[in-house]
Amino acid sequence: xxxxxxxxxxxxxxxxxxxxxxxxxxxxxxxxxxxxxxxxxxxxxxxxxxxxxxxxxxxxxxxxxxxxxxxxxxxxxxxxxxxxxxxxxxxxxxxxxxxxxxxxxxxxxxxxxxxxxxxxxxxxxxxxxxxxxxxxxxxxxxxxxxxxxxxxxxxxxxxxxxxxxxxxxxxxxxxxxxxxxxxxxxxxxxxxxxxxxxxxxxxxxxxxxxxxxxxxxxxxxxxxxxxxxxxxxxxxxxxxxxxxxxxxxxxxxxxxxxxxxxxxxxxxxxxxxxxxxxxxxxxxxxxxxxxxxxxxxxxxxxxxxxxxxxxxxxxxxxxxxxxxxxxxxxx
Amino acid sequence: xxxxxxxxxxxxxxxxxxxxxxxxxxxxxxxxxxxxxxxxxxxxxxxxxxxxxxxxxxxxxxxxxxxxxxxxxxxxxxxxxxxxxxxxxxxxxxxxxxxxxxxxxxxxxxxxxxxxxxxxxxxxxxxxxxxxxxxxxxxxxxxxxxxxxxxxxxxxxxxxxxxxxxxxxxxxxxxxxxxxxxxxxxxxxxxxxxxxxxxxxxxxxxxxxxxxxxxxxxxxxxxxxxxxxxxxxxxxxxxxxxxxxxxxxxxxxxxxxxxxxxxxxxxxxxxxxxxxxxxxxxxxxxxxxxxxxxxx
Numbered sequence: 001x002x003x004x005x006x007x008x009x010x011x012x013x014x015x016x017x018x019x020x021x022x023x024x025x026x027x028x029x030x031x032x033x034x035x036x037x038x039x040x041x042x043x044x045x046x047x048x049x050x051x052x053x054x055x056x057x058x059x060x061x062x063x064x065x066x067x068x069x070x071x072x073x074x075x076x077x078x079x080x081x082x083x084x085x086x087x088x089x090x091x092x093x094x095x096x097x098x099x100x101x102x103x104x105x106x107x108x109x110x111x112x113x114x115x116x117x118x119x120x121x122x123x124x125x126x127x128x129x130x131x132x133x134x135x136x137x138x139x140x141x142x143x144x145x146x147x148x149x150x151x152x153x154x155x156x157x158x159x160x161x162x163x164x165x166x167x168x169x170x171x172x173x174x175x176x177x178x179x180x181x182x183x184x185x186x187x188x189x190x191x192x193x194x195x196x197x198x199x200x201x202x203x204x205x206x207x208x209x210x211x212x213x214x215x216x217x218x219x220x221x222x223x224x225x226x227x228x229x230x231x232x233x234x235x236x237x238x239x240x241x242x243x244x245x246x247x248x249x250x251x252x253x254x255x256x257x258x259x260x261x262x263x264x265x266x267x268x269x270x271x272x273x274x275x276x277x278x279x280x281x282x283x284x285x286x287x288x289x290x291x292x293x294x295x296x297x298x299x300x301x302x303x304x305x306x307x308x309x310x311x312x313x314x315x316x317x318x319x320x321x322x323x324x325x326x327x328x329x330x331x
Numbered sequence: 332x333x334x335x336x337x338x339x340x341x342x343x344x345x346x347x348x349x350x351x352x353x354x355x356x357x358x359x360x361x362x363x364x365x366x367x368x369x370x371x372x373x374x375x376x377x378x379x380x381x382x383x384x385x386x387x388x389x390x391x392x393x394x395x396x397x398x399x400x401x402x403x404x405x406x407x408x409x410x411x412x413x414x415x416x417x418x419x420x421x422x423x424x425x426x427x428x429x430x431x432x433x434x435x436x437x438x439x440x441x442x443x444x445x446x447x448x449x450x451x452x453x454x455x456x457x458x459x460x461x462x463x464x465x466x467x468x469x470x471x472x473x474x475x476x477x478x479x480x481x482x483x484x485x486x487x488x489x490x491x492x493x494x495x496x497x498x499x500x501x502x503x504x505x506x507x508x509x510x511x512x513x514x515x516x517x518x519x520x521x522x523x524x525x526x527x528x529x530x531x532x533x534x535x536x537x538x539x540x541x542x543x544x545x546x547x548x549x550x551x552x553x554x555x556x557x558x559x560x561x562x563x564x565x566x567x568x569x570x571x572x573x574x575x576x577x578x579x580x581x582x583x584x585x586x587x588x589x590x591x592x593x594x595x596x597x598x599x600x601x602x603x604x605x606x607x608x609x610x611x612x613x614x615x616x617x618x619x620x621x622x623x624x625x626x627x
Binding site: 001003004007008097098099101102103104105106107108109110 | 383384385401403404405407408410411412414415416418419420421422423427430431432434435436437438471474475478
């Protein structure tokens, strides 16, 4: 049965291995260029901020920038592609072609038939995305540490162990959809839809709550403002800068009693004719605080493992549903 | 061994409200070639899929070779099944199908399978998707018999084949069963397919078993009676009317009778198997005594 599953899976596996090999060559070649550029940062003794900025500018303006974006796209595309092209057809195509009636009447139980398929193709899923994520994470290590943004949502989902969890989930989702829907193309569409909702909901609503975020209310630092806006009626919006090397979940200016600060502005200090410095001094004298919730970089690995664990658990749950359905309902 | 190869008691299968098979009670003796005949949609496929464990019954019970169908590897090994349209893996070669069979069946007889493939003149390197319908059916049959089953179940094996392929397939099947004494259940909606190969018959219409029994006994207990127009009540005692037709002067009855009919006023004829089956197929579903049409 292992031979047979491999025989059926051989073509997609070969195509994927080829694509991974090509991508690996691109990463290897451009990785050397990035290492060369990074030497100025590595050897920097003082005032390293400029060296870091120069490094990032050089990388982004060169081929490295294109590859960086392509790698992000590949990391986000790989799991749903696996779900759609490896997961959904795995059972649906057999049912569609009627070959499950051939397979289920050999001297092996259909549970073993499914278990072998899940093990072989699921193993390939973990291996392929593991290698891909390891390659990309390693390649982007210098850029990520220079930009200090590996915990921000976009980068977070494309590095480390999270993509493996996404891919296993997508694969199990595809298998389950195929088993419930019985037709390959609708199962592919359902897989893509459910996967997109599940994965997008992580950064949008769920990830910030996977572990307690840091909540701080320091005094407002007028030298660290991202924006200070006043409209004609005097309503104000004071936005402090996001926390460096962290994922800032929420960030606002509050009054000393904890209410969000919205003005009104003292138009004699902040009006059109008043000096800008005067307005800054006035805002600074109000005793405002910054109310910021963020995940520091030290939360990166705990969050990675928790999120990957959640998706692996979901994949296991879907696999259990598949087995149950195969034994109880698909008859 | 006299235990039935298949025993069904009150066997029913429903899909929601649709009844696919209703209250089927059967005992199929071993060593027979059983023909399961009925129109399309009568429940033949449902009964066969219940027998191989592809389906689970809604009510009632079915045992095949003493075990619950599909209950485990040992049970699966005892039953060979060729599903309707003989599904095969289009992208796999003939040889790869045999390898699949070898890897998934402990009792697999590779020499026998290869010999069959050679006899059938199939190219082992040919992809199954490029075989003709007849060749594909033969490949599916090879997979089913090379696992050395005690019971072979074939669902409409020849329905999609042209007449020559049909004859070839049935000939190959008969050669196999004659040599290996395997019990066979095969379904068809055409009696002519089954006439020469079956020694036991099950007629299924509208999800119910109409009649089941040894072909010889069925042939010996059904008669066509022709005579002057008369009511069913005037037929000899013990004759169960299966079908009747009337002209102005004459009545024709097809009856089942366990005792020989001896009535000088009737012409008694033997039926062909096809006539017998057709009589049952045209019998109304709700059993009631047919009455003479009086309206003119």
